[in-house]
Amino acid sequence: MLPRxxxxxxxxxxxxxxxxxxxxxxxxxxxxxxxxTVSRARQLTTGSHSELEGDSPQPEPPKRSRQxxxxxxxxxxxxxxxxxxxxxxxxxxxxxxxxxxxxLENASNALLERLSATINARGFRDGRFPPNTAGFLYYHTPxxxxxxxxxxxxxxxxxxxxxxxxxxxxLLMEHGVSWRIPLLSTAETGVxxxxxLHALLLQDGLVTPQLLDIAVSAANSVAKTGRGRxxxxxxxxxVSSFGQGCSLRLGEYxxxxxxxxxxxxxxxxxxxxxxxRVPDGIGGVQYFxxxxxxxxxxxxxxxxxxxxxxxxxxxxxxxLDSDPIRPVPPPNKHEYPLSALKPREGQLLMTIxxxxxxxxxxxxxxxxxxxxxxxxxxxxxxILYENLxxxxxxxxxxx
Numbered sequence: 007m008l009p010r011x012x013x014x015x016x017x018x019x020x021x022x023x024x025x026x027x028x029x030x031x032x033x034x035x036x037x038x039x040x041x042x043t044v045s046r047a048r049q050l051t052t053g054s055h056s057e058l059e060g061d062s063p064q065p066e067p068p069k070r071s072r073q074x075x076x077x078x079x080x081x082x083x084x085x086x087x088x089x090x091x092x093x094x095x096x097x098x099x100x101x102x103x104x105x106x107x108x109x110l111e112n113a114s115n116a117l118l119e120r121l122s123a124t125i126n127a128r129g130f131r132d133g134r135f136p137p138n139t140a141g142f143l144y145y146h147t148p149x150x151x152x153x154x155x156x157x158x159x160x161x162x163x164x165x166x167x168x169x170x171x172x173x174x175x176x177l178l179m180e181h182g183v184s185w186r187i188p189l190l191s192t193a194e195t196g197v198x199x200x201x202x203l204h205a206l207l208l209q210d211g212l213v214t215p216q217l218l219d220i221a222v223s224a225a226n227s228v229a230k231t232g233r234g235r236x237x238x239x240x241x242x243x244x245v246s247s248f249g250q251g252c253s254l255r256l257g258e259y260x261x262x263x264x265x266x267x268x269x270x271x272x273x274x275x276x277x278x279x280x281x282x283r284v285p286d287g288i289g290g291v292q293y294f295x296x297x298x299x300x301x302x303x304x305x306x307x308x309x310x311x312x313x314x315x316x317x318x319x320x321x322x323x324x325x326l327d328s329d330p331i332r333p334v335p336p337p338n339k340h341e342y343p344l345s346a347l348k349p350r351e352g353q354l355l356m357t358i359x360x361x362x363x364x365x366x367x368x369x370x371x372x373x374x375x376x377x378x379x380x381x382x383x384x385x386x387x388x389i390l391y392e393n394l395x396x397x398x399x400x401x402x403x404x405x
Contacts, residue, residue: 075101080145080158080203081210082171090166092140097133098124101143103202105209121202125187128240129179138162141174145212146186149404150397151246153217154224155266157186158203179241181253182301182326189213190264190271191239193221194229220269228264228273237262237273248390249303249400251323254279256331256349257297267389268396274386280320280357280366286337294357295344298331300324302355303403304387306394307367316370318387320355323403 075091093099103121125143127135141163147156163174177185192200207213229237243252246266254260260276281292301324307317325331331349336342346363347356354365370384370391 075099076104077101077143077206078104079210080143080206081212082142082144082146082161084210085142085144085168085171087166087168089142089168090140090163091143093125093127093135093160094137094139095134097127097135099135100124103206105202105205121205123199123202126240128238129181129185131180135177139177141177142168142171144171145207145210148246148250150248150393150400151250152266152268152393152397153213154189154220154268154271155244155246156189156213157244159184159186180328181241181299182324182328183251183253186240188239188244189217189221190225190228190244190266193218193225194239224266224269224271228271237264239264243276245304245390247393247397247399247404248305248318249403251301251303251403253299253326254302255297255299255329256280256294257334263386265386265389267392270389272386272389274382276383280355282358284336284338284340284342291337293334293337295334295336295342295347296331296349297334298349299326299329300331300349301326304390306391306399307365309365309367312367312369316388316391318368318370318383318390319365321403322349322351322353322355324351325349 077089101123103123127133141161143158143160145156146159147153160177161171161174162177163170179185192203204218243254243261243263245252245263260279263274263276265272278292281294283290284293300322302320302322304318305321307319343363349355357366368383368387370388
């Protein structure tokens, strides 16, 4: 038996602990002048903040959810209100491409996972789609062009009603041409995010397996520049017919142009477009008195001096406010016909050749010319003549 002094000390310590515990309960913020219920006690001991019957409601943290955007077809003749999507101010909207074999009720369906796609807002300065980008994704092959030139576009419409499709207009990138996902860019080796897009195109009968095989081969042949840099086909100037609008820039470097044929694609890094050689006190330099961006198109020349030959000229369709045409100071004190050389909408692009003012032109059959620029452009533009024989030519420019 313990001594009485030990027992007394134990009782004093026990009562002191109880008083301390009661003081803690009375000062706790959960104290409501009565003993806590079992459910509240469980909350206090586990840290749970779930709302219980008889307790004051607790605000729930906001839930972050990804908006579901479903596209069932890319055929503009089969669209329904369910295909209507809104990409406004988004950088990489997420889309589920639904095929007939997809099972939306089964979240673990592996096929459904492969049919998901992220749409990139390429071609916009801030990397986001502009406001009011609401409408329909659809597949489009430019007129008078081979199937290999097909692309997905975005048609902005005034309502989700597919009947408003004809009232809408295609979304334009900042450099003035239609926003698109070219078939070529979806076929690049290593790009798997377009698997669902291919499945939907095949289901709609908009492409064939053979065409996809051709696209893979063609895309890989032009995937990189001569310096090994990857080409962004989304924003590159793509040309598949005469009269088709494309974006080019006047200046030291004019950009990359891809000409699309029936089974092949030719790549050309366009440099010194319309420039001419002028003295600079040392020898000579390439010069053009203006720089800036424009929408233009290649045309077969009908000028008398080009009669009987396959000569291509360049027509200016529209000047771009985002990169306006502005003068470039000459490297010498010579005077040049600045007014005649200034690009104007609706007119042929002019240059100076052999000291004479004349339209910029390329003879596609003059392979013996030593000018590398001319030879490369001729090889590229020769495909447009081949497409002309196969698919015809638009009566007026299309862009």
